[in-house]
Amino acid sequence: xxxxxxxxxxxxxxxxxxxxxxxxxxxxxxxxxxxxxxxxxxxxxxxxxxxxxxxxxxxxxxxxxxxxxxxxxxxxxxxxxxxxxxxxxxxxxxxxxxxxxxxxxxxxxxxxxxxxxxxxxxxxxxxxxxxxxxxxxxxxxxxxxxxxxxxxxxxxxxxxxxxxxxxxxxxxxxxxxxxxxxxxxxxxxxxxxxxxxxxxxxxxxxxxxxxxxxxxxxxxxxxxxxxxxxxxxxxxxxxxxxxxxxxxxxxxxxxxxxxxxxxxxxxxxxxxxxxxxxxxxxxxxxxxxxxxxxxxxxxxxxxxxxxxxxxxxxxxxxxxxxxxxxxxxxxxxxxxxxxxxxxxxxxxxxxxxxxxxxxxxxxxxxxxxxxxxxxxxxxxxxxxxxxxxxxxxxxxxxxxxxxxxxxxxxxxxxxxxxxxxxxxxxxxxx
Amino acid sequence: xxxxxxxxxxxxxxxxxxxxxxxxxxxxxxxxxxxxxxxxxxxxxxxxxxxxxxxxxxxxxxxxxxxxxxxxxxxxxxxxxxxxxxxxxxxxxxxxxxxxxxxxxxxxxxxxxxxxxxxxxxxxxxxxxxxxxxxxxxxxxxxxxxxxxxxxxxxxxxxxxxxxxxxxxxxxxxxxxxxxxxxxxxxxxxxxxxxxxxxxxxxxxxxxxxxxxxxxxxxxxxxxxxxxxxxxxxxxxxxxxxxxxxxxxxxxxxxxxxxxxxxxxxxxxxxxxxxxxxxxxxxxxxxxxxxxxxxxxxxxxxxxxxxxxxxxxxxxxx
Numbered sequence: 134x135x136x137x138x139x140x141x142x143x144x145x146x147x148x149x150x151x152x153x154x155x156x157x158x159x160x161x162x163x164x165x166x167x168x169x170x171x172x173x174x175x176x177x178x179x180x181x182x183x184x185x186x187x188x189x190x191x192x193x194x195x196x197x198x199x200x201x202x203x204x205x206x207x208x209x210x211x212x213x214x215x216x217x218x219x220x221x222x223x224x225x226x227x228x229x230x231x232x233x234x235x236x237x238x239x240x241x242x243x244x245x246x247x248x249x250x251x252x253x254x255x256x257x258x259x260x261x262x263x264x265x266x267x268x269x270x271x272x273x274x275x276x277x278x279x280x281x282x283x284x285x286x287x288x289x290x291x292x293x294x295x296x297x298x299x300x301x302x303x304x305x306x307x308x309x310x311x312x313x314x315x316x317x318x319x320x321x322x323x324x325x326x327x328x329x330x331x332x333x334x335x336x337x338x339x340x341x342x343x344x345x346x347x348x349x350x351x352x353x354x355x356x357x358x359x360x361x362x363x364x365x366x367x368x369x370x371x372x373x374x375x376x377x378x379x380x381x382x383x384x385x386x387x388x389x390x391x392x393x394x395x396x397x398x399x400x401x402x403x404x405x406x407x408x409x410x411x412x413x414x415x416x417x418x419x420x421x422x423x424x425x426x427x428x429x430x431x432x433x434x435x436x437x438x439x440x441x442x443x444x445x446x447x448x449x450x451x452x453x454x455x456x457x458x459x460x461x462x463x464x465x466x467x468x469x470x471x472x473x474x475x476x477x478x479x480x481x482x483x484x485x486x487x488x489x490x491x492x493x494x495x496x497x498x499x500x501x502x503x504x505x506x507x508x509x510x511x512x513x514x515x516x517x518x519x520x521x522x523x524x525x526x527x528x529x530x531x532x533x534x535x536x537x538x539x540x541x542x543x544x545x546x547x548x549x550x551x552x553x554x555x556x557x558x559x560x561x562x563x
Numbered sequence: 564x565x566x567x568x569x570x571x572x573x574x575x576x577x578x579x580x581x582x583x584x585x586x587x588x589x590x591x592x593x594x595x596x597x598x599x600x601x602x603x604x605x606x607x608x609x610x611x612x613x614x615x616x617x618x619x620x621x622x623x624x625x626x627x628x629x630x631x632x633x634x635x636x637x638x639x640x641x642x643x644x645x646x647x648x649x650x651x652x653x654x655x656x657x658x659x660x661x662x663x664x665x666x667x668x669x670x671x672x673x674x675x676x677x678x679x680x681x682x683x684x685x686x687x688x689x690x691x692x693x694x695x696x697x698x699x700x701x702x703x704x705x706x707x708x709x710x711x712x713x714x715x716x717x718x719x720x721x722x723x724x725x726x727x728x729x730x731x732x733x734x735x736x737x738x739x740x741x742x743x744x745x746x747x748x749x750x751x752x753x754x755x756x757x758x759x760x761x762x763x764x765x766x767x768x769x770x771x772x773x774x775x776x777x778x779x780x781x782x783x784x785x786x787x788x789x790x791x792x793x794x795x796x797x798x799x800x801x802x803x804x805x806x807x808x809x810x811x812x813x814x815x816x817x818x819x820x821x822x823x824x825x826x827x828x829x830x831x832x833x834x835x836x837x838x839x840x841x842x843x844x845x846x847x848x849x850x851x852x853x854x855x856x857x858x859x860x861x862x863x864x865x866x867x868x869x870x871x872x873x874x875x876x877x878x879x880x881x
Contacts, residue, residue, distance in 0.1 A: 321799075331763040332580075334680045334702030334740050339764070404681025448659055450679035452700070 134175050134551060135159045141180030141512065145187055146485040147492075147501035156185060158508040161551035166504060180512055183545065186484045187500050188220025188509030189465065190491045193285075193310075193364060193388060193436035195457070196222075196253070198241070200229025203443040205529045207241070211249035212527035213439070213461040215554040215561075218544025220509035221252040221492075221499050222439075222461070225285040226263070233258035233269035235277040242278060250554045250563065251547075252509065254280035254497065259298045259309060265289050268298055275305040280495050283310035285364055288346050290316060292353070299359035308360045308495065311350045313371070314412060318342035323452050325413040329398040335451060340419065343412055344370035351378040354385045362494060363387040365438050367412040369422035376431040386494050388434040389423050391464045392534065395471045396420070400534055406447045406454035407534045410438075414534075424477065427486065434491040435483075437464045441530020459528040463521055463535045465513065469542025473515065480515065512546040519543055527560060572873030575687040575694040576866055578703035580744040587712060587745065593865035594713050594858070600637060601861060611640035614671045614871050618644045619661070620697070621652070621677040626832055626856055627697050627706070631674045634863035640671075640871075658682065662689045671871055675699075693870045701735045706866065707831050708741030710859040712749075714851050715786060717858065718827055722749035728780040728822070729753065729771075730814060731790035731839050732761045734801075738831045739790060743769050756780035757790075757812055760801045777812050784822040788829040789814050792839045805838050815841035819849070827851050 136158045143154040143166065155170035156163065165172070191214065197205035205213075214222050224241065226232035232241065238255045245253035257274035259282045261267045271282050282302060289295040289311070299309055319342050324330050326337025347363055351374060354361040366372060366387045378385050392410065397417050400408045408414055426432045440457025447454050468487070472478040488511075492500025499509055521538045523531040547555040554561055569585045576582075600608055616635040620628055628644065635642040645665070647653065652661060658677075665673060672693040675683055680700035687694040698704040715722070727746050733739045733755050746753050747770040755766060756774040767773050774780045781787055792808060802808050819826065828850040836842050844850065 326764050328765040328768040331766045332740070332769060334700055334737060336701065336734070337764065404684055445657070448657070450658060450677065450682040450685060452679045 135173070136176045136178060136551065137170060137172060137174035138178045138180050138185060138510070138512070139170070141183050141185035143185045143502065144480055144484050145502045146481055146489040147187065148503060151481060156502065158548070158551045161508055163502055163504050163506050163508050166502060178546070182514070184480060184513045184515055185502070186511045186513060187488045187502050188511050188547070188549065189218050189487045190221045190497065190500055191219050191437050191439065191461065191464070192223040192434060192491045192495060194222045194224050194439040194461065195227065195441065196224040197228060197441065198244070199237070203529070205441040207245050207249050207253065209527055209529045210439070211245065211251045211253065212560045213459065215250040215547045215549070216527050216558065217461040217463070218465050218511040218513060218547050218555070219251060219461055220511060220547060220549050221254060221497060223254040223256050223280050223495070225256050225283060226258040227286040231258050231262050232256070233261050235270065235273040238274045238277045238279045250560060251549050252499070254495070256281050256283050256285070256310060258282065259284045259289055260294060263287050265291055265294060268294070268301060271298070271302055271307070272305055275302070275307050279307070280497070281308045281310050281362065283312065283364065285310065285312045288312050288314055288316050292349060296353050296357060299353050299357035299361065303357065303359045308362050310362045310364050311346070313343060313346035313350050313363050315342045315345045318345070319411070323409065324401050325398045325415045327398060327416045329402055329416070333402055333404070335401070338413060340368035340370060340415060343368040344374060347371040347374050351375065351383055351385055354378070355383045358384060360384040360386070365390050365393065365412060365436065366432070367393040367415055367419060367423065369419045372422050372426035372431055376426065376429070379431065386433040387431070388436045389427060389432045390436055390438045391460055391467050394420065394423050394427065394435070395467055396534060404451040405534065406449065406451055407458055407532045407536065409451060409454045409456055410458065411456040428478070432486070433494055435464070435468060435486045437461055439528070441528050442532070443530065444532065447532045458533050459526065459530045462526050462528060463533060466519065466521070466540035466543050467535055467538070469515060470540045474541050508548055508551040510548040511544050513543065514545045515542045517541070517543045517545065570873055571866070571869040573693060574870055576705050576870065577683050577687060577694070577696045578744065579705045579708045579741050582705070584748060587709070589869065590709055590862065590865050591713055591716060593869055594861040597864035597868070598858070598861040600864070601857070606637050607639060608637070609639040610868055611635065611638040611871055614640040615669065616640050616642045616672045616674060616867065617665045617670045618642065619665065619673055619675045620645065621647045622698065624676055624697070626859060627676065630856070630860045631697060631863050634860050634867055638864055638868060640867065658686065659689055662686050666690050666692050672867060695866060695870065698737050701737050702740060704737040704741050706859065706863055707738050708745045709866070710855055710862040711742055711788070711829055712745055713858045713862050714829065714854050715827060717854070718851065720785060720827070722746060722751040725751045725785040726783055727751045727753045727786045727788065728784040729755045729788045729790065730777045730780055731757050731812065732792055733757055733766060733790065734761045734763050735793055736790050742788060743771055747771065754780040754784070758802045758808070777814070778818060778821055781814070781818055782821045784826055786827045786829060787814065787819065787822055789840045791831065791833065792835055794835065809838050813839050813841060814844050816843045816847070819844055825849070829855060832856070
């Protein structure tokens, strides 16, 4: 199978490339990239007016399988990714059972490659059962292909256990991803502490809950020399701590979510459970700090923290709703609308943070259109206008704080290993 | 005077922040008429005959639930009380289904108290019946706010430029948020004070002045609203001991002397005597605490009447 993508604008930060080029794909990999290719192909895709980018990578998602299939499973989750233009996702281990042994890593990888629509990387647990007490068999999981390790959803409160985990995993050349929120401060509230929480009465959590935990994690990274990646950073203070740590050479990276870049706590004022998330949506000064940190390189990756829940779980009183919402099908559109069309970021910067940089952090063979790389490609129409309508989502957990949002920019085709998995918004049959 | 075109007919009463000054005025004027009915020998009128009201209470209550029940009955409505213990809530029925269930029985109003902020707005989004918030978490308690308003006005005070002090647990208080919303709207000068652990961050953005010392808030005050220390929260260590709270933040006669001589002392009840309020202050001549309870019935009669009839059948009162 040979596919020729012609006349597109190829934007590939891994090669500092932004030019009108053709792309020949054969055997699932990029065969040729040149100004004009006149080779025979089984299919010629005319990408005139479209951007050809290395496939988007989302290193923070929840596929919910095994055990929580009422929220999502590998099929629906990877379909959502394909629909959103995402070609590789990493799934977090807070499933039932928790992904804390190699058989579960292998199981998710196997099922993903037989049933899934996009590449799935598995994040294993740092501690058994996410209990924070004993190390999980990270070495075994690493050897079975776990991408990284995280107790996402919980902070490894014990500094001893976390330091030991960082030391131990360094032998396997893997990264720890930390859910850096002080759990005791976090347990007092249900949203960001600020003017909105004061007004609407929902107990708030101060942003220092994040800063305190991030400071601890930076110190552990500095001491152990192990690369620690901070998940979903959302507070101004935490961005500053990471900025300073990077300056002095601490092996720390971080990610920011689409929603923390684009929504404030004012979204919670109507008690919509679609806005309940951890870390919480914060006030405008934190959103501005997130954008500055994304611009100056403090932030390495944009993620969704795609965290679907069953409708009945979110159809409750605000406090009772579980944290999180889906994001794979809205991420690119929201980012293009809020960060690209506002001229705050270039398309190069955006593709860098949504593809090339996360690939580099986690040493994934992705995020680049160099010859020989897997043909994971996102084809986007930067000017396509559309409205977020969750009824059309592939994800099972449809609730989103972006419902009804008018967007400009969308993935119009997604290719994984040389095969189209989505075209014109429709996920292709396997 | 209430404008002729102001109406609460069919409206949900969720909080005071979203009500207008004209709507407050309509409730005040109607409550004055209702209070006359309460003073009658036979306290019953047929204004709400044929209407049914459900009191749906997810939290404990003495005065709010009883006064809503009596308010409905004095106006001739049928009133049913549901408390969560002994209801299908204990079987895990969710709020949506509970609201849909009572609504299917053709009730006209749902009076709801619930521990979670925003639950009354959520219920109102589901229910075709009028929803009256009888307290949702730390968010709002609009009928308490209205009965406090009525009590202050009844004592001949206008709100413009009055110094109001709200002292105690502001953080978890729906009463504080309701009174702050209404009093700032009416032009009063609102001050809050209490231990810093019980004052929400950024509360000054609601237009109030924050004090660390209760004495500063009380000094020269026209109204002192003393909030209940929610002892059930003390386990989380928001202040060291009740003894220390009473000594430093509790309102006693000595502290109250800092206020105007004709200060009105409010307390939403139930009082923790000897903790946030001394025995002497609780029963002093300035204390309007029993007035608040009585006016609570009148205000709730007014709200039920206005929301369920549109206030057009006022002739039925006489």
